[in-house]
Amino acid sequence: MLEFWREQGVSEALLRGVEEYRRRYPWQGGRGLARPRYPYYGREVLEAAAAAMLAGENLLLAGPKATGKNVLAETLAAAFGRPDWNVSFHINMDAASLLGTDTFRDGAVVFRPGPVYACASAGGFGILDEINMARNEALAVLHSLLDFRRILDVPGQGRLQLHPAARFVATMNHGYAGTRELNEALASRFVVLQMPPLDGEGLEKLLGAEFPRLSGKGRALFAGLFLDLRQKYENAEISGKAVDLRGLLDALRLAELGLPVRRALDMGITNKCFDEEERNLVADSISLRISPHMMGEALFAR
Ligand SMILES: Nc1ncnc2c1ncn2[C@@H]1O[C@H](COP(=O)(O)OP(=O)(O)OP(=O)(O)O)[C@@H](O)[C@H]1O
Ligand SMILES: [Mg+2]
Structure with a gap:
């Protein structure tokens, strides 16, 4: 992956940064690493996105359909050597489907982590797909995770501190029927890339x-x-x-x-x-x- 980035002319300083991140956070968990189905083409976007990840920012990819938002998000996870958790947002999304729920197993109550919880604790790359499709009330649980606090408060589970390797990349499409604006409180927690169409x-x-x-x-x-x-x-x-x-x-x-x-x-x-x-x-x-x-x-x- 990084070889392909180098061929596209991504700066050596950024490539070194990614290599250093990979050395600092070698993935040892059981979940497989991200494997994007397509490579992402576009040096400037790759550089901007890689810099955002190195800085520990949350990244919002905004743009019309089929501009490679998901391909880029998966590419980032693969380049940084982390597994990805993909969460597709929709209108009926609630906090429990992001964080997790208590379920019964063998007569006992056990917590079944949701994708955001699992990703945050393992240090994965969370892909918050079409984040603007969810209701603001469901998104509010992400506020403390995505700002300087870097914590998730899960009722009954206490407080989860975000793994230092974890990153969040959200996508958002403007123009589809049913899409909404992303509320300001959430938008302010991301750096934003407007995805250019391929030339x-x-x-x-x-x-x-x-x-x-x-x-x-x-x-x-x-x-x-x-x-x-x-x-x-x-x-x-x-x-x-x-x-x-x-x-x-x-x-x-x-x-x-x-x-x-x-x-x-x-x-x-x-x-x-x-x-x-x-x-x-x-x-x-x-x-x-x-x-x-x-x-x-x-x-x-x-
Ligand atoms: N810059 C690019 N590099 C690589 N592939 C691209 C690029 N732009 C578009 N594509 C291609 O467009 C198709 C759709 O990609 P992807 O699913 O990532 O788009 P998207 O922006 O998430 O679209 P949507 O908003 O509809 O979900 C893929 O086949 C992908 O290879
Ligand atoms: Mg998409």
Whole structure:
């Protein structure tokens, strides 16, 4: 992981800092280390995020969908050599589902730790996913954990002091229906990164890494297509629904299996626009680059 960071040009001082952290806190627990499914591309973001972790800050990753927020959070845990605990926040989240609950086992009451408690005591990387989706009352239990006090007060369990290796990385998406603002008390406990979308070069690298058989021409074609859609979104011609990198990757997986490229893109991208007029705009944009008969074979090497 750190080798890949070095290739991307992450500063030696930061790399040394991460190595030193790893020496200070070698993981010896039973839980496996974080294993991100994709590498994260973007030197500046990696540097900023690594610095935040080294400083012991809590980090909030804010940005539109599919900008690699979760990939980055897992990448950080892996680079720092710690296991991750992922907590998906939702509207019905309560304090007990974060901290833990008392349950019965063999006739006795035992405490079953929740993910935040387990992470805080083991010194893991807690990924607080879509943190703005929860109600403020549920989030209030995190206040003392995320400020200088670094403690969790658990009813019946007493006080847990945060393990010095533990870090918290939250993600937040603005723009989805149902997302809310993060309240100020919580926001002030984080340093914040606004996640930039990948540029053309980054997109081509990602496509190449994800689809080793995709030709150079194919990489350029799909990166260009995606940038077209993003441009249309920025010009307010279409909504953000079609600007979905995850959907593009899904479509490529279908095309690689043999589906005509246009139909694969319909499923991954175009059909996510439920408004017919918008769907037509997206389809028009795609048809400028991709003929109705193009098959995956033309772009993927055997
Ligand atoms: N800078 C990047 N580096 C690597 N992968 C990226 C990057 N930006 C986007 N991706 C890709 O986007 C896809 C989605 O990534 P991820 O799930 O981390 O996004 P997210 O920001 O958490 O999205 P959401 O807000 O929808 O949850 C993955 O396939 C990932 O590889
Ligand atoms: Mg996410």
